Amino acid sequence: MSTAPILTVSLNAAVDVVYTIDRFAPDTINTATDVQRMAGGKANNVARVLASLGQRVIATGFTGGAAGRFIVDDLTRRRIVADFEESGGENRTCTTIIDPTSKTVTELRERGPVLTPADAERFLARFRRLVGGAGLVIISGSLPPGIAADFYRELVSEAWRAGQVRTLLDACGEPLAAALSAQPYFVKPNLDELQEWAGAALPTDHHILLAARKLLKAGPLLVGVSLGARGLLLVSESADWWATPPAVEPLNTVGSGDSLVAGFATGLLTGLDADGILRLAVACGTANALTRAVAEVRPEDVEQLRGRVQVRKVR
Ligand SMILES: Nc1ncnc2c1ncn2[C@@H]1O[C@H](COP(=O)(O)OP(=O)(O)OP(=O)(O)O)[C@@H](O)[C@H]1O
Numbered sequence: 001m002s003t004a005p006i007l008t009v010s011l012n013a014a015v016d017v018v019y020t021i022d023r024f025a026p027d028t029i030n031t032a033t034d035v036q037r038m039a040g041g042k043a044n045n046v047a048r049v050l051a052s053l054g055q056r057v058i059a060t061g062f063t064g065g066a067a068g069r070f071i072v073d074d075l076t077r078r079r080i081v082a083d084f085e086e087s088g089g090e091n092r093t094c095t096t097i098i099d100p101t102s103k104t105v106t107e108l109r110e111r112g113p114v115l116t117p118a119d120a121e122r123f124l125a126r127f128r129r130l131v132g133g134a135g136l137v138i139i140s141g142s143l144p145p146g147i148a149a150d151f152y153r154e155l156v157s158e159a160w161r162a163g164q165v166r167t168l169l170d171a172c173g174e175p176l177a178a179a180l181s182a183q184p185y186f187v188k189p190n191l192d193e194l195q196e197w198a199g200a201a202l203p204t205d206h207h208i209l210l211a212a213r214k215l216l217k218a219g220p221l222l223v224g225v226s227l228g229a230r231g232l233l234l235v236s237e238s239a240d241w242w243a244t245p246p247a248v249e250p251l252n253t254v255g256s257g258d259s260l261v262a263g264f265a266t267g268l269l270t271g272l273d274a275d276g277i278l279r280l281a282v283a284c285g286t287a288n289a290l291t292r293a294v295a296e297v298r299p300e301d302v303e304q305l306r307g308r309v310q311v312r313k314v315r
């Protein structure tokens with residue numbers, strides 16, 4: 001496949017550590033029976049799924065310290081080109097504790113190093129250099145402390161300016177709201193994120209559809225609302241679709257949204273029609289739910305699920 005590489009942007013990249021600990025408890029010694037360590041941050045998750053779908057990927061963002069070196073090594077091992085800006089601070093570590101006995105998932109999060117306006121300027125210069133040759137840009141996740149809330153808007157605008165490069169944006173809160181006027185090609189809130197943007201609960205499909213249309217009017221060319229087991233609602237100026245996966249027994253749905261974004265990007269870049277893009281996107285989200293790992297899909301699951309996704313054009 002000789003499509004242009006996809007550029008993924010993880011401004012607050014992390015080392016993700018997942019411990020499996022039976023009967024996890026505070027105030028005592030807990031010993032892990034399994035440890036997984038990988039490059040994280042949501043756009044790095046997307047990058048990993050893209051690579052397993054056979055796409056060429058350049059991952060960028062900020063790295064620093066030993067954690068930064070780990071992130072670069074882990075991505076490189078997965079055949080992702082890591083092209084990060086050095087920051088003064090060490091990347092954060094995000095720890096997840098899975099307890100198979102109590103079936104609980106406990107998350108320990110760091111905020112990440114505080115970045116400066118000078119860091120932001122240096123990153124923008126790197127982004128300008130990288131984006132011209134990209135087939136698509138994917139921006140996912142939260143902004144690190146110290147970066148202005150409208151930074152994603154700058155990146156989306158820069159991508160359009162640099163050569164009409166489309167941006168897929170998976171963000172929430174102020175960074176999402178501020179980026180809309182730059183017209184990202186696709187935004188992908190889940191239901192919680194759409195409710196937060198709308199400032200109201202969205203109890204029915206009708207409410208969800210109205211909120212998605214309102215979000216579309218604020219700037220993006222496509223709005224995809226991901227709804228867990230219920231799939232994806234895609235809203236555009238000319239038509240709306242629902243894409244529903246088959247019922248499955250999920251093992252771990254964390255990273256399903258990231259996997260969906262990777263499938264959507266792959267479908268777009270390889271020239272599939274709307275039906276094909278939706279099938280691939282939803283199949284990737286659901287394939288991730290079938291593995292224990294975060295943002296990991298088995299290609300055979302994706303192939304098998306693609307044909308079983310139901311796509312309905314609803315307008
Ligand atoms: N329980 C499930 N059964 C089948 N498919 C699922 C399930 N949960 C998620 N998916 C698939 O993954 C897609 C994205 O899921 P979801 O809406 O949960 O994303 P998300 O909340 O953004 O996830 P994350 O941010 O952790 O990556 C869904 O559209 C669907 O295709």
Ligand SMILES: [Mg+2]
Nearest residue numbers: 170190257258
């Ligand atoms: Mg998500």
